[in-house]
Amino acid sequence: MRLLMVEDEHDIQSFLQQALSEAGYTVDVAPDGRAAENFAKTNNYDILIVDLGLPDQDGITLITRLRQLGVLAPVLILSARRSVDDRVRGLEQGGDDYLTKPFALAELLARLRNLLKRNAPQGSELTKLRVQDLELDLLRREASRSGQVLQLTPQEFVLLEYLCRNAGRVVTRSMILDKVWGMRIQPDTNVVDVHIYRLRGKVDTNGQSPLIRTLRGVGYVLQDR
Structure with a gap:
């Protein structure tokens, strides 16, 4: 499974890249929205993790842009924004799930598995x-x-x-x-x-x-x- 992680915090980048790789994912890391768009234009991803607080643009804007580029893979939003309004806006604007920081790694991995299962067409051999x-x-x-x-x-x-x-x-x-x-x-x-x-x-x-x-x-x- 190939995963794109859009995250600008170096410590979280390093931690998640190692943990996700150990869990069997092939991980590409983009530190900002522009890098994420470039990755999305040249690779096909099974799932994405997107932080909302990016240095060059809001994560919601990035998700909208990726959908316009034809990226259909499920998106797990990862953010320190904890309000109900923020979570609802993220889900309404193209996110498939929302996890707030700080988070437990076990929960993040479980949410990724659920998103992959949920978005696999019934009876599909794609899995x-x-x-x-x-x-x-x-x-x-x-x-x-x-x-x-x-x-x-x-x-x-x-x-x-x-x-x-x-x-x-x-x-x-x-x-x-x-x-x-x-x-x-x-x-x-x-x-x-x-x-x-x-x-x-x-x-x-x-x-x-x-x-x-x-x-x-x-x-x-x-x-x-």
Whole structure:
């Protein structure tokens, strides 16, 4: 799941980015409205977190602008404004839920899950990915193969989700670093190779046909047939 967080307070940025990444989200961080618009124009997001007190514009104005740009993803408003009028205005102007600061991380994560479930069309397969006998439940953050649940770490799940979304296509290490880790680590690191090795040990086991293939010097591909 890809998430855009629009928040200008550095401490909250750092805390939430780490917590959300550990929870399995791929997180982009925008410190103001202009950066958020640029992100929204070039990426598709499953959900957004928007603070109302941004340095360059009001968060409500930003939400309205994002809706005009065609962003349909649910928006969780995060704000220190606690009055009923502020909450009602936020919900009426395009927000899908409203959480006041200070907040409990467990509640924020629960609200995100509920928004994702609420906005998934009934009977839609958008919340699940399938490649051969491999299935990912994006809401439960659960992967299984041939009906057997795979014990994946949050980062392994995000990596496998990216491979599934690109099944049959070769993805390079640089592409994986960008989409899974947000290029927050050095490009010459072996973190991708290490995670692929561990992931393959969990996905391709018990004599099952290998799904994850390495193209030496090029990248990796999740075989879709």
